[in-house]
Amino acid sequence: MEKTEKKENRFGLVGKDISYSFSQGYFSEKFDKLGLSNCSYENFDLPNISNFKELPNQKNIKGLNVTIPYKEQVIPYLDDLDQEAKTIGAVNTIKFTKNGLKGFNTDAYGFKKSITPNIRKHHKKALILGTGGASKAIAYVFDTIGIDYIYVSRNPSRTQFNYNDLDESVCNEYKIIVNCSPVGTHPNIKEKPNIPYHLLTSNHLLFDLIYNPSKTAFLKEGEQKGATIQNGYKMLELQAEKAWEIWNL
Known part of the structure; x- marks a missing residue:
C-alpha cells in the first residue's frame, strides 16, 4: 500500500497486522467526498501496545481508531474515558484533546443500530463467541436491550460455555449467535467457529463482526439452515461515522 501523505489533520487506525483494514480506505474516500484536503488517515501497525506511547508525540494527530488486539490494552495509556467506554471496558476511538487522550x-x-432491525420476539438469548474487546461492546448492547447472553470461549471461566457445551438444548435456547472472534477473516476464509451448525434453524440469527469476506463460512452455514445472517459491514460504517462525530465535537 502506498504511503499516506501526512496532512495537518491526521487520523488513523491502531492495531496489529492491519493492512487489510477497511478504515483507511473508508476515511480517505470520505475526506475526498467532503473536500477535506487537509485531512489524512493512516495505519499505525504496532507490533506491541507499548509502542503506542510514542504516538501522542507525533504532530497533528487529532483522533485514532483502535482495533484487534488493542481495544482493552490501550486503556492504561489514556488520560480519560467516556462513561460508556468505562462501563464496557474497551476502547475503539480516541480523541486528542487539550486535556490529553480520551477513549x-x-x-x-x-x-445496536445494525442488529436491532433483525431481532424478533423469539430472539431472547444470545451466545457471544469470543471474549476480546469487541465482545464486551456486544455484551453491553445486549444488557441495554434486555437480551440474556453468555460468552463462549476455548478457555472458559466458570460462568462461560466451552464450545463443547453447545448441545441441542443450548442451541434451542440461544437463538442469537454473534461471532466476535477473528476466525474466518480473510485470508483464512474457510475457517469458522466450532459450533454445531446442524442444530441451527430458521429461528436463529447469526451476526458476524467480520466484514471481509462479506459472507464468512460461519454465515454461509447459517444461511443453509435458513437462519437470518448479517455481517459486520454496517456496524463498521456506523461506528466509523460515530467516531468522526466525536473527533469533530
Missing part, C-alpha cells in the same frame, strides 16, 4: 467506544452504537 470512547463506538462499537456498541454500531452494533
Whole structure:
C-alpha cells in the first residue's frame, strides 16, 4: 500500500497486522467526498501496545481508531474515558484533546443500530463467541436491550460455555449467535467457529463482526439452515461515522 501523505489533520487506525483494514480506505474516500484536503488517515501497525506511547508525540494527530488486539490494552495509556467506554471496558476511538487522550467506544452504537432491525420476539438469548474487546461492546448492547447472553470461549471461566457445551438444548435456547472472534477473516476464509451448525434453524440469527469476506463460512452455514445472517459491514460504517462525530465535537 502506498504511503499516506501526512496532512495537518491526521487520523488513523491502531492495531496489529492491519493492512487489510477497511478504515483507511473508508476515511480517505470520505475526506475526498467532503473536500477535506487537509485531512489524512493512516495505519499505525504496532507490533506491541507499548509502542503506542510514542504516538501522542507525533504532530497533528487529532483522533485514532483502535482495533484487534488493542481495544482493552490501550486503556492504561489514556488520560480519560467516556462513561460508556468505562462501563464496557474497551476502547475503539480516541480523541486528542487539550486535556490529553480520551477513549470512547463506538462499537456498541454500531452494533445496536445494525442488529436491532433483525431481532424478533423469539430472539431472547444470545451466545457471544469470543471474549476480546469487541465482545464486551456486544455484551453491553445486549444488557441495554434486555437480551440474556453468555460468552463462549476455548478457555472458559466458570460462568462461560466451552464450545463443547453447545448441545441441542443450548442451541434451542440461544437463538442469537454473534461471532466476535477473528476466525474466518480473510485470508483464512474457510475457517469458522466450532459450533454445531446442524442444530441451527430458521429461528436463529447469526451476526458476524467480520466484514471481509462479506459472507464468512460461519454465515454461509447459517444461511443453509435458513437462519437470518448479517455481517459486520454496517456496524463498521456506523461506528466509523460515530467516531468522526466525536473527533469533530
